[in-house]
Amino acid sequence: xxxxxxxxxxxxxxxxxxxxxxxxxxxxxxxxxxxxxxxxxxxxxxxxxxxxxxxxxxxxxxxxxxxxxxxxxxxxxxxxxxxxxxxxxxxxxxxxxxxxxxxxxxxxxxxxxxxxxxxxxxxxxxxxxxxxxxxxxxxxxxxxxxxxxxxxxxxxxxxxxxxxxxxxxxxxxxxxxxxxxxxxxxxxxxxxxxxxxxxxxxxxxxxxxxxxxxxxxxxxxxxxxxxxxxxxxxxxxxxxxxxxxxxxxxxxxxxxxxxxxxxxxxxxxxxxxxxxxxxxxxxxxxxxxxxxxxxxxxxxxxxxxxxxxxxxxxxxxxxxx
Amino acid sequence: xxxxxxxxxxxxxxxxxxxxxxxxxxxxxxxxxxxxxxxxxxxxxxxxxxxxxxxxxxxxxxxxxxxxxxxxxxxxxxxxxxxxxxxxxxxxxxxxxxxxxxxxxxxxxxxxxxxxxxxxxxxxxxxxxxxxxxxxxxxxxxxxxxxxxxxxxxxxxxxxxxxxxxxxxxxxxxxxxxxxxxxxxxxxxxxxxxxxxxxxxxxxxxxxxxxxxxxxxxxxxxxxxxxxxxxxxxxxxxxxxxxxxxxxxxxxxxxxxxxxxxxxxxxxxxxxxxxxxxxxxxxxxxxxxxxxxxxxxxxxxxxxxxxxxxxxxxxxxxxxxxxxxxxxxxxxxxxxxxxxxxxxxxx
Numbered sequence: 001x002x003x004x005x006x007x008x009x010x011x012x013x014x015x016x017x018x019x020x021x022x023x024x025x026x027x028x029x030x031x032x033x034x035x036x037x038x039x040x041x042x043x044x045x046x047x048x049x050x051x052x053x054x055x056x057x058x059x060x061x062x063x064x065x066x067x068x069x070x071x072x073x074x075x076x077x078x079x080x081x082x083x084x085x086x087x088x089x090x091x092x093x094x095x096x097x098x099x100x101x102x103x104x105x106x107x108x109x110x111x112x113x114x115x116x117x118x119x120x121x122x123x124x125x126x127x128x129x130x131x132x133x134x135x136x137x138x139x140x141x142x143x144x145x146x147x148x149x150x151x152x153x154x155x156x157x158x159x160x161x162x163x164x165x166x167x168x169x170x171x172x173x174x175x176x177x178x179x180x181x182x183x184x185x186x187x188x189x190x191x192x193x194x195x196x197x198x199x200x201x202x203x204x205x206x207x208x209x210x211x212x213x214x215x216x217x218x219x220x221x222x223x224x225x226x227x228x229x230x231x232x233x234x235x236x237x238x239x240x241x242x243x244x245x246x247x248x249x250x251x252x253x254x255x256x257x258x259x260x261x262x263x264x265x266x267x268x269x270x271x272x273x274x275x276x277x278x279x280x281x282x283x284x285x286x287x288x289x290x291x292x293x294x295x296x297x298x299x300x301x302x303x304x305x306x307x308x309x310x311x312x313x314x315x316x317x318x319x320x321x
Numbered sequence: 322x323x324x325x326x327x328x329x330x331x332x333x334x335x336x337x338x339x340x341x342x343x344x345x346x347x348x349x350x351x352x353x354x355x356x357x358x359x360x361x362x363x364x365x366x367x368x369x370x371x372x373x374x375x376x377x378x379x380x381x382x383x384x385x386x387x388x389x390x391x392x393x394x395x396x397x398x399x400x401x402x403x404x405x406x407x408x409x410x411x412x413x414x415x416x417x418x419x420x421x422x423x424x425x426x427x428x429x430x431x432x433x434x435x436x437x438x439x440x441x442x443x444x445x446x447x448x449x450x451x452x453x454x455x456x457x458x459x460x461x462x463x464x465x466x467x468x469x470x471x472x473x474x475x476x477x478x479x480x481x482x483x484x485x486x487x488x489x490x491x492x493x494x495x496x497x498x499x500x501x502x503x504x505x506x507x508x509x510x511x512x513x514x515x516x517x518x519x520x521x522x523x524x525x526x527x528x529x530x531x532x533x534x535x536x537x538x539x540x541x542x543x544x545x546x547x548x549x550x551x552x553x554x555x556x557x558x559x560x561x562x563x564x565x566x567x568x569x570x571x572x573x574x575x576x577x578x579x580x581x582x583x584x585x586x587x588x589x590x591x592x593x594x595x596x597x598x599x600x601x602x603x604x605x606x607x608x609x610x611x612x613x614x615x616x617x618x619x620x621x622x623x624x625x626x627x628x629x630x631x632x633x634x635x636x637x638x639x640x641x642x643x644x645x646x647x648x649x650x651x652x653x654x655x656x657x658x659x660x661x662x663x664x665x666x667x668x
Contacts, residue, residue, distance in 0.1 A: 046458060049489075052484055052488055056481050057478065057482050057484075059447075060446075060447020060448055061451030061482075061485060063451055064447065064451020064454065064465075065451040066451075066455075068451070068452045070458060087441065087444065091441050097644070101424060101425055101641070101642050105645065136643055137643050139648075161644045235648065239649070239650065
């Protein structure tokens, strides 16, 4: 997935000289995960900029850059550090178009890795997508495959609105799939059925799609046909695909890595309630992190959702009368 | 690079023409008149909470005089718009709309290089730095000037943005309005620094303290900063010292905390009175000029109010401009809202 992200950045910087990549260690070092590898050498220090270590102004300067006519692609090194930029992201970036009544747009794609499973220190693993999805004016994009990472990032950079492009840290090297050569765009708001199935649908995004696919394959061995629906983007949300999957399968499991309370899974379940309630044959099951801060390394495997918990939730959904 | 704060300049020595000086006086008077009318509108229940400019007219007008409205940008906090007449009549017109609570109040036409008022303190400083950075990357001639207060200088955004601007040599002018008060908190409880310009040391950028009650001193300081910015020499921090000659906002009662003697002293140094006396001493301003300027400003404000009252507004307007194109969900919400209220084609 990392190579796909890198390829999209290269291609978009090549295509449009207004695109500027900046953040902590994105230049000479190519990013701490090498997502921006080679950009500095290819496009130079004016367009690939190592900034001072200050998340608030990285986000805030993106607002001004976009207003000046540039296309800003800032990186926050770990999404958990965006707490220090939340006032600029939610309070400013998300609403400059609104408060200027369309005069100043928000051609900003803020990239940040998130999620657990790789033994990072504190605050490197937090899943904040639900918080951003609750901010009017932000788009929230969460690729689960390398091909989608390229296609969605390309779409994000060309989008006139602020996009939170959240990359699964565990997926950088563990998610491997064929990536189309050349220009590849994946539209926002179009969910993707990544595993076909008819008994139950598992709805997920980002790295939880990867785990859900594994769960579906295990369940197939015991005779349960589980569909996996990858939402791809939370804002905009493909409500039609959700309703359609629920109508087809009747039983639903929603998986998220974030804490349970008020996570985006709650929104998905509320959407099912609005649009497909009478197709339900069982209560919707939810798999999530717990309402505790993301723990340090020795405990994280028990905290973060895994294949076993997803399989157990599917069995509950399927066995419910 | 000289990073020592300069002494307060009070000598009025610049080479501004007599007509330019008269124009600045007219803008200062207009700012006070607009602000006073806005205050009264709030008291009448016709306008929302607003922050009178009283005491800051000279520094806003002096700074604006040093800028080129066709090239340079101004990012105000919320107290300054009434003083930015040099950037066009639309600044006042839209500000009045803004005070009335009309969403279009935040929309200035493309040729007016002024941002909407900013409520969240200091957040506009990173925007100004990013804007200036973008102008530099695109080889645009010009700079961005941002106003913020002594209280705002305690926000992280100020430190992050000023540092960032220094590292990038961004063509930005940071105008810190030290009017003595952040609502009820005096500057003595805002910092242990000897003055606010001194904070420039930490960023390695020039910092100057200017008499913010003297529009010519302010003009000169901003002119210097603009010259540096356009030459690629980066940002300047300007501390404009004045005194808030009124409440923080219409919602504030400064008699609870402002020492009466201190306030009386400050009134003696009212920038409008000082500048008027100086122009009269030079023989280029008269009582008749004063009366005419006040009457003209009052008429302008009256027209802005009438225009604002006649500006149409759709109840579903708040659905607009959230995104370039609404998401399907937002579009659905708007349809439902319009159906609920029997608006437009939504029924």
